[in-house]
Amino acid sequence: MEPRLKALLDEVRAARGTVLALTGAGISAESGIPTFRGSEGYWVVGSRNYMPQEMATKEMFDRRPDEVWRWYLYRFGVCKDAAPNAGHRALVTLEERLGDRFTLVTQNIDGLHRRAGSKRVFAIHGDAAWVRCAAECGLGRVDQPDMGRRDAATPFTAADRKVLSCPRCGGWLRPHVLWFDECYDEENYAADSALRAAGAADLVLVVGTSGATNLPMQIGEIAFFRRVALVDVNPEENPFSELAERSPRGFHARGSACALLPEIVEAVGDRCTVILDSGIRRGSDIVKALGLGAQMVLVGRATLYGTACGGQAGAARAIKILSDEMERSFGYVGARNVSEIGPHIFAGRSA
Numbered sequence: 001m002e003p004r005l006k007a008l009l010d011e012v013r014a015a016r017g018t019v020l021a022l023t024g025a026g027i028s029a030e031s032g033i034p035t036f037r038g039s040e041g042y043w044v045v046g047s048r049n050y051m052p053q054e055m056a057t058k059e060m061f062d063r064r065p066d067e068v069w070r071w072y073l074y075r076f077g078v079c080k081d082a083a084p085n086a087g088h089r090a091l092v093t094l095e096e097r098l099g100d101r102f103t104l105v106t107q108n109i110d111g112l113h114r115r116a117g118s119k120r121v122f123a124i125h126g127d128a129a130w131v132r133c134a135a136e137c138g139l140g141r142v143d144q145p146d147m148g149r150r151d152a153a154t155p156f157t158a159a160d161r162k163v164l165s166c167p168r169c170g171g172w173l174r175p176h177v178l179w180f181d182e183c184y185d186e187e188n189y190a191a192d193s194a195l196r197a198a199g200a201a202d203l204v205l206v207v208g209t210s211g212a213t214n215l216p217m218q219i220g221e222i223a224f225f226r227r228v229a230l231v232d233v234n235p236e237e238n239p240f241s242e243l244a245e246r247s248p249r250g251f252h253a254r255g256s257a258c259a260l261l262p263e264i265v266e267a268v269g270d271r272c273t274v275i276l277d278s279g280i281r282r283g284s285d286i287v288k289a290l291g292l293g294a295q296m297v298l299v300g301r302a303t304l305y306g307t308a309c310g311g312q313a314g315a316a317r318a319i320k321i322l323s324d325e326m327e328r329s330f331g332y333v334g335a336r337n338v339s340e341i342g343p344h345i346f347a348g349r350s351a
């Protein structure tokens with residue numbers, strides 16, 4: 001791994017920082033899902049060829065709901081056939097290691113993160129697994145009915161129309177996806193939650209997105225202006241890699257998510273929380289335990305002895321002795337504070 005990237009990730013790991021991963025079409029491309037923004041997304045209605053940016057609109061749905069549904073049923077079929085890849089799995093591992101210090105924000109509607117096992121996912125462009133009432137009658141989000149395998153030539157029938165009717169008001173059900181002529185919101189797309197997570201993140205890890213839409217770009221800019229670590233994983237130059245290259249704490253990791261993410265996750269993710277609660281006699285023992293990987297050291301015995309000898313003042317004295325000894329140990333190993341304690345303090349071990 002590049003030393004600069006390693007240093008950034010080590011910092012986040014040492015500080016037990018929070019991580020926001022932002023993913024886009026690039027991570028799913030390696031599972032065989034096209035972006036549907038190029039020629040593979042074109043759709044013929046009547047004698048006209050429609051661009052994906054014209055199909056995925058409320059305006060088109062209002063005009064030709066049957067055609068928009070035909071297009072989506074074909075696209076959703078492609079998503080259902082795809083399986084999560086090493087990039088998706090790496091982010092599951094990161095969540096398992098960081099717990100609530102991890103948030104995943106995805107632009108992908110294919111549900112592959114969810115199917116891989118990610119739990120804290122904000123699907124800011126929706127998720128193909130669900131539908132909702134197009135008239136927003138209060139039905140809420142329901143599972144997309146299973147309509148069998150569709151390809152681009154499958155016709156739309158009266159039976160399909162019935163299956164895609166709102167059970168509450170009888171109007172059309174619509175895919176639970178954000179269309180080009182619609183705005184982000186919290187209720188359907190968790191937009192505020194995603195921005196809040198960006199405002200709290202110590203590392204923003206951008207994977208396989210070109211930043212074409214505005215909420216993802218805002219997340220990148222928040223990271224840039226807060227001067228937190230900003231790592232862009234993408235084989236190509238893009239607006240996020242430009243931000244990362246301009247940021248003092250940014251890095252453009254040029255390559256595919258499948259190839260790079262497992263290594264990045266290994267560098268930033270803790271395996272578990274280690275709490276040492278035994279054998280502490282001196283402040284130097286605390287420093288040794290932290291250097292060996294403990295995140296927390298319990299010192300009940302010393303304070304109990306102090307309390308037994310001198311009450312509250314005795315406990316305070318015991319804590320003072322331990323902390324003075326810690327300070328001295330910091331000096332011996334050349335550290336200014338706890339965050340600079342690591343395996344490197346031991347002779348013969350490298351960081």
Ligand SMILES: [Zn+2]
Nearest residue numbers: 133137166169
């Ligand atoms: Zn309805």
